[in-house]
Amino acid sequence: MSQSSNNPSTSGVSRPSPGRKRSEASRIAILAATRELVAEQGYEKLSIGGIAARAGVGKDTIYRWWPSKGMVVADAVLEEAQPFHLAPPPQSGPVDEDIRAWAHALARDFADPVRVGRIRAVTSAASEDPATAEQLYERFTQVQRTGFIDRLRLAAEAGEVRPDADFGAVADAILGSLMYWATAHRADLRVESVDSLLDVLLRGLRADRTDGQ
């Protein structure tokens, strides 16, 4: 379901509104065409006209339902499970293991050329349009961030982790370094780098029984 809710007949009951209904087929074709073109040409050479042509759709049909190219891309990349692994960290073992499992899954997504291409596309879109940036945050960053924080909160209650640490700041460090790496166009993301970072972060978060504090 589309996130850009312009549904013209949401208000109360009133008239069932006449005329042709929004074509679900068009919506799907547009988002699929967008993903194809992002993969083939990248976000920068993408054009609304190109998407419309590929989707066999009029340009107006796109403009009627989305406010900008960025939002189309955001929808195309972020809908359903399309984009990447959105699962929160598991709660199945010691916090260290759970966090590492989560971070590895994330890192593997960023190592996949297709997925990273899409991430790059939304990030480009976000960097030129605040509304798209908001979408990216709400539908990806924040989801990951919240999952991470929740798991750490649990660990804090279990005494595995210092309760006074700023879990949000830590989440931002992990997610931020991944996102920036993606936009930086720099070669090979190595999972070991993520591991090395976790080494430091998890040690820094560890509840220190010896000297209290």
Added chain:
Amino acid sequence: MSQSSNNPSTSGVSRPSPGRKRSEASRIAILAATRELVAEQGYEKLSIGGIAARAGVGKDTIYRWWPSKGMVVADAVLEEAQPFHLAPPPQSGPVDEDIRAWAHALARDFADPVRVGRIRAVTSAASEDPATAEQLYERFTQVQRTGFIDRLRLAAEAGEVRPDADFGAVADAILGSLMYWATAHRADLRVESVDSLLDVLLRGLRADRTDGQ
């Protein structure tokens, strides 16, 4: 000095190449106009024609020396001390204090509207052009990263810090979270967030005298 080195006669000594010399006045006017327009309109609405007009210069003079809009912006923002605080961490006290001083200076740059606007501009440029991304990395990220790593290396030698930690990964976490924050268009960067992150990171890096290692 301009980074876009197109010097046609670098080979050996030989002839000093004929023809009129590149106009330094134009180079300066172009970069200044770019900075002005970035501040006034942002990177997205920036146009080569607009820069040329503002600088009182022909478009060709821009295209002759820079390959893309992104590279002009990179040069304009990153030349000399223009952009932000590039000083490495000091070596004047305990590593914790030095790193915090450095990170605070950095955070203050990111909190300044003018500076963050410029950072945002280069980041946008970088996200649409790998060559610009390379510039941003070489002339900003890498400089900061190297300074940070060098300071930690010194601390490791002094036994202040675990020598087996991946300092690069830590640097990337700090810089990445700042950079991503900048592009994410999200409100207010709070210096306290950076401090909170440092709390965790520095604790994680701390040499642990009790259990040796």
Added chain:
Amino acid sequence: MSQSSNNPSTSGVSRPSPGRKRSEASRIAILAATRELVAEQGYEKLSIGGIAARAGVGKDTIYRWWPSKGMVVADAVLEEAQPFHLAPPPQSGPVDEDIRAWAHALARDFADPVRVGRIRAVTSAASEDPATAEQLYERFTQVQRTGFIDRLRLAAEAGEVRPDADFGAVADAILGSLMYWATAHRADLRVESVDSLLDVLLRGLRADRTDGQ
């Protein structure tokens, strides 16, 4: 009606083609602006961008319907009765009188600054583009030529004129000398010159009763 027939659905009957129709208002505004600018600045300083601006139209709208500046000018100058007197020689008296009447009308057109400016414009356009030259021929030269030849043919049947003369060559001489004069930028066309030429030509064409033939 526009001469630049790009009708995309001329084949058979089939579908009337979807989409917005060509704007007749734009077509008219473009041709009018072209005539104005030709009069104000002459063909050489004419620019597509200038025409578009004056007509309140996008450049693409010009390029969509005309292949070159020359063809716009040809259309602007040659449409309908705009350009000059296209009437064929009358058939109301002796051939000499009819031809002189026709030639005088023509010469008067070439003596009018506005009209000769337009002629000059199409001629310049024709001299740099074969397609425009073809237009000029089909829509002006050939019309005049055919009218002239037809009148002489009639005269030949009436025995006023030698039937074996090459009427086309004579028409070319009259029209060619006028056209060349127009492009040559030389001062004042005198109607007497045309008259003098007709003196010789009509005498040369005259049926010679004495020696038969």
Added chain:
Amino acid sequence: MSQSSNNPSTSGVSRPSPGRKRSEASRIAILAATRELVAEQGYEKLSIGGIAARAGVGKDTIYRWWPSKGMVVADAVLEEAQPFHLAPPPQSGPVDEDIRAWAHALARDFADPVRVGRIRAVTSAASEDPATAEQLYERFTQVQRTGFIDRLRLAAEAGEVRPDADFGAVADAILGSLMYWATAHRADLRVESVDSLLDVLLRGLRADRTDGQ
């Protein structure tokens, strides 16, 4: 020798002026390059920069000695015997024969692709620049015209031709039809057409002994 006389020391005697003298080699190279490029690309795609590059010469060297592209072309095409047959009509037989010989030579020049290409080039140049038009007239049209008129004047004195005819108008008809044909880009100039025209013109010029007139 160049027609564009910018000789800076023509005035009186004064100083013979020091400094380097104009390079004859450059002058020749420029005109040769111009002829080559006219043949290869036509007048419209010709550029001063292109001529300079082909001639191995700086652009300023062209601008120093010629005021416009048109004048360079005029010089290149019209210098010496380069362009076409400039001989006046012979005076070796009856006027009819002499005129036909002259016209045939002219027609043959216009039938030669290389020569007609050059004529077309100067004509294009002339149609966009009055000064060039003047050159074309002085150095080609007028020469032919004067030769023709002189021969007819002689014939008039010999009683071969009506002395009261306007020889200039007749010359213009012959030359004009040839020139217009050249610019009209129309296929095949047939020598027979010229002959047909001469049939009429010479008959029209013929002194009529029988009925005086």
Added chain:
DNA sequence: GTCTAATCGAGACGGTACGTCCCGTCTTAAT
């Protein structure tokens, strides 16, 4: 033999126009 100065090649400069591409809106006929 210098001196002096015009000319040369090269090519960067401030500009203008090009023809293309895409934007976001609008119009049309068909469903």
Added chain:
DNA sequence: ATTAAGACGGGACGTACCGTCTCGATTAGAC
């Protein structure tokens, strides 16, 4: 009422030349 198609006014793109302006490097008569 929405759709596919596609024309519209607008504006930026990157390129090609324009005619002018530095640059050293010749080149040649005047001193």
